Amino acid sequence: MKIKAAVVREIDQLTIEEVELAEPKAGEVLVRMRAAGVCHSDLHTYKGELRSTPPIVLGHEGAGIVEAVGPGVTKVQPGDAVGINWLPACNSCPTCLAGRPNLCERFPSTTFRSLMPDGTTRHRTLDGMALKPYLSSATMAEYAVIHQDGIVPLPPGIPFEVAAITGCAVMTGVGAVLNTAQVQPGSSAAVIGCGGVGLSAIQGCRLAGCYPIIAVDVMESKLAFARELGATHTVHARETDVVEALRELTRLGPDYVFDSVGAAPTIAQALQSVRPGGTAVIMGLHATKIEVPISPAVLVLANKRLLGSFAGSARPLVDLPKLLQLYQGGRLELDRLITKRYPLEELPQAFADMEGGAIARGVLVFP
Ligand SMILES: [Zn+2]
Ligand SMILES: [Zn+2]
Incomplete structure (x- = not known):
């Protein structure tokens, strides 16, 4: 046809x-x-x-x-x-x-x-x-x-538009929090980049009972939107030093930092700012060709974890219906x-x- x-x-x-x-x-x-x-x-x-x-x-x-x-x-x-x-x-x-x-x-x-x-x-x-x-x-x-x-x-009553974005951005962002990092309730978290994936990760942090939930972006409009969707604090990445700002808000750095941008500087920020013993999760893919220098001393001496999360480590046939149920229940x-x-x-x-x-x-x- x-x-x-x-x-x-x-x-x-x-x-x-x-x-x-x-x-x-x-x-x-x-x-x-x-x-x-x-x-x-x-x-x-x-x-x-x-x-x-x-x-x-x-x-x-x-x-x-x-x-x-x-x-x-x-x-x-x-x-x-x-x-x-x-x-x-x-x-x-x-x-x-x-x-x-x-x-x-x-x-x-x-x-x-x-x-x-x-x-x-x-x-x-x-x-x-x-x-x-x-x-x-x-x-x-x-x-x-x-x-x-x-x-x-699809269960009855799900708008096609919502189903469409749930299969990628939402599954990736929420899944990075719940599946990949398996965030502990009450943890502190930061999310770098407030596009569809980042905003979904912020909502995942809310589901996981995090506080504070710190949104990081270079656009004030996106930070304002992140606050509406569950961010409790925001950091403007053009006006502030991100690593210092995250440490100030959480004393030693957040327990978890999620990078949705996938660019070399934001990956480095995620790893630097996460607290000793904390977990940095890279869930965005800006391009396959970039390389990021990693300091083994940061990983070893501060006992940090650096995790990659592909598609929110999801089991789509299990996770998609679950995410849509959370949406219908008003939780997403x-x-x-x-x-x-x-x-x-x-x-x-x-x-x-x-x-x-x-x-x-x-x-x-x-x-
Ligand atoms: Zn996609
Ligand atoms: Zn297979």
Whole structure:
């Protein structure tokens, strides 16, 4: 079928164009997209800074309605509301069975290369070029073909936009706090960067009973928003020395510092500012190519822990329904993370707004 999609034929060349999408094969689901989250990972992929390279159809966060199913699909049927899980784990390899489906052993040869779980592609340009589905998802399009391992049935009453962002930004931010760091109640915490992931981490710290919860950012508007979502203190990173400010607010430094930016200076700040014996968690990925000098003396003598958190160390099929339940119970404010909606054609503007820091989370909405 012919669908409109966000296509990157070459690095830095984004077009919204008609492409040919193949029918779902065995175990796959055709989803009519209703919402797709706009994420930094899509932007970095379009610019050629991450592992997945063009030619590609962007988008990995999304939700919609099942239009059709391929042979052998038992999980959903046409008409069902579903969220997209861009980590379609096999659930049978040793890593999955050990409870780490975010690190499924089939990802390096499939999803992380932006291929379907069977290693193939589903899209072609009208002039015949094969396009990869970004993270086995390609949600920035009118329709998406998704393996049923990447499908999460939605409970009634969940807005598609909320489901779309929960699968990435929220799972990453809340998961870093609850799953990766396993924060102890009553701990002090700081979150560097107050975009969608950082604001989700702040809400995760609130769920975990942290105090203080210190938001760090370079924009006053973002700090104000962070206070509304649970930050008890804020540090303006352009006006203050972040490490000193965090130590002042917590005596020796926070028990936990979460970095959502993933840039060399903020990673260094996270490790420096966390108290002796504390835990710094890196959950953002600015680009795969940066390197950060780490002082072994800081790690050893101050007995600090430095943890990486990929997708919130989540088990998406367990965590996504749980996060949506917390949202429905009023414990997570997810509507407010969505600050702007765009039609597919305005994706370039959505990227520009995200880069400019004007929004917490932008979402593409489909009629
Ligand atoms: Zn994302
Ligand atoms: Zn697996």
